[in-house]
Amino acid sequence: MFRFSKLLILLIFLAIIQSCNTLYNTGTIKLEILVPGKVKVPVEYRKAVIRYNNCNVSVNPNFSYFMEDDEKITDEINTDSISSEIYFQVFAETLKNQQFFDTVIEIEPFNYSDIKLNDSLIYLDINNEIAFDTINLSKLNKEVLHFTTMVNRLSRPDSEKPKTKLIDPRFGLYSKDEIVQIADSTQADIFLSFDWFASFDGILSPDSPDSINIMNAAYYNFRNATEIVYVIANWNIYDLKKLELTYSYRKTDTIKWMEPAYSLKEAKRNLPPRKDAVYNAADLAGSRFAEFLVPHWIEVERMYYQSGHTELKKTNDLIKENRWLEAAEIWKKNVYNKNKSIAAKSMYNLALACEMNGDMDAAIDWVIKSLYVFGDKNPVNEFNCKNYIKILALRKLDIKKIESNPDEKYN
Numbered sequence: 001m002f003r004f005s006k007l008l009i010l011l012i013f014l015a016i017i018q019s020c021n022t023l024y025n026t027g028t029i030k031l032e033i034l035v036p037g038k039v040k041v042p043v044e045y046r047k048a049v050i051r052y053n054n055c056n057v058s059v060n061p062n063f064s065y066f067m068e069d070d071e072k073i074t075d076e077i078n079t080d081s082i083s084s085e086i087y088f089q090v091f092a093e094t095l096k097n098q099q100f101f102d103t104v105i106e107i108e109p110f111n112y113s114d115i116k117l118n119d120s121l122i123y124l125d126i127n128n129e130i131a132f133d134t135i136n137l138s139k140l141n142k143e144v145l146h147f148t149t150m151v152n153r154l155s156r157p158d159s160e161k162p163k164t165k166l167i168d169p170r171f172g173l174y175s176k177d178e179i180v181q182i183a184d185s186t187q188a189d190i191f192l193s194f195d196w197f198a199s200f201d202g203i204l205s206p207d208s209p210d211s212i213n214i215m216n217a218a219y220y221n222f223r224n225a226t227e228i229v230y231v232i233a234n235w236n237i238y239d240l241k242k243l244e245l246t247y248s249y250r251k252t253d254t255i256k257w258m259e260p261a262y263s264l265k266e267a268k269r270n271l272p273p274r275k276d277a278v279y280n281a282a283d284l285a286g287s288r289f290a291e292f293l294v295p296h297w298i299e300v301e302r303m304y305y306q307s308g309h310t311e312l313k314k315t316n317d318l319i320k321e322n323r324w325l326e327a328a329e330i331w332k333k334n335v336y337n338k339n340k341s342i343a344a345k346s347m348y349n350l351a352l353a354c355e356m357n358g359d360m361d362a363a364i365d366w367v368i369k370s371l372y373v374f375g376d377k378n379p380v381n382e383f384n385c386k387n388y389i390k391i392l393a394l395r396k397l398d399i400k401k402i403e404s405n406p407d408e409k410y411n
Contacts, residue, residue, distance in 0.1 A: 025306045036401040037294040045189035046102040052088045052109035054197045057081045067202025083282035084197035090286035100294035115163045172236045183240035196234035205264040225267030227257040229281035253285035305345035328353040344373040360396040
């Protein structure tokens with residue numbers, strides 16, 4: 001009995017020592033970070049104007065159907081036009097919520113119900129050797145030309161519509177006078193025009209000969225059905241200070257759902273109803289494009305070291321309560337601890353505290369110090385530190401992109 005008691009005490013002691021020294025004892029915490037958009041908007045551009053200008057709102061024979069395996073079914077309610085409004089409103093809401101612009105003005109949409117589009121201005125200019133030379137042609141916005149060609153090929157406007165709108169090679173669906181009027185009336189810096197939208201969707205059941213589904217069935221060892229929605233949107237962005245079209249972008253989003261099914265009938269029962277899928281896809285695509293344009297917040301996960309050390313153990317609760325300054329004070333007291341594991345943990349955790357405070361340089365310094373405590377003699381800490389250094393370096397670069405003030409146009 002005495003020997004058993006001594007053995008029990010020894011095991012408890014070893015467990016305490018292990019909890020102090022191990023670098024395997026970790027926890028994770030979630031935080032929100034700001035990441036840059038893909039378009040470089042000058043930081044002094046604080047006022048934006050947006051417009052629903054979808055010229056593809058009428059029934060379009062190229063998109064007025066959906067697929068169920070190989071069967072082509074007519075869409076009776078013009079679903080993609082309804083989803084285009086969902087797309088735009090979600091985009092507008094997301095853009096405003098990101099608070100990159102101080103002001104976002106939404107102006108009245110343009111009505112294309114009695115208007116047909118005409119691209120004769122583009123082709124007349126391009127084919128007229130007197131009006132354009134090679135140098136001038138090279139300055140034309142290739143994206144605008146491609147977009148306008150696509151509009152005419154896919155929209156197929158009704159020839160009986162009484163009005164005609166010419167597509168300008170320099171301003172797309174606008175004229176220079178219209179851009180000047182928008183600039184003068186809104187006093188905005190940038191104009192985001194949502195000019196074209198379409199969606200295409202369908203269901204592929206296990207009965208379909210599609211090879212992707214066959215591959216999925218083999219991989220998962222059961223049969224799957226897939227519902228897929230393609231959302232296609234074209235945006236033109238105008239610099240209202242310079243009165244010019246600076247950026248044209250066509251974005252395609254692909255949203256999929258997959259459920260087990262043995263037939264098309266079962267697939268339609270298990271997958272989302274078609275309207276729900278199309279509208280949800282438009283919702284997701286709208287928010288994604290707003291985040292594509294401007295800096296936005298995302299949730300990420302960070303690792304930190306936990307410890308059974310009496311003093312360091314207090315920081316576990318402080319972290320959960322978001323009391324980082326108090327936790328940092330405890331870690332600072334232990335960065336020179338004779339126990340190298342405690343010192344390395346404290347340094348690493350201080351790096352996380354610095355990141356939470358927005359100081360990337362200090363965070364990198366602390367994690368490098370943690371790495372040097374053991375160097376390559378402790379593979380676990382070496383991996384953790386090197387991985388965190390990469391994360392912090394990318395964050396520092398992202399912050400620089402967000403805070404930069406490029407003289408160039410959007411790219």
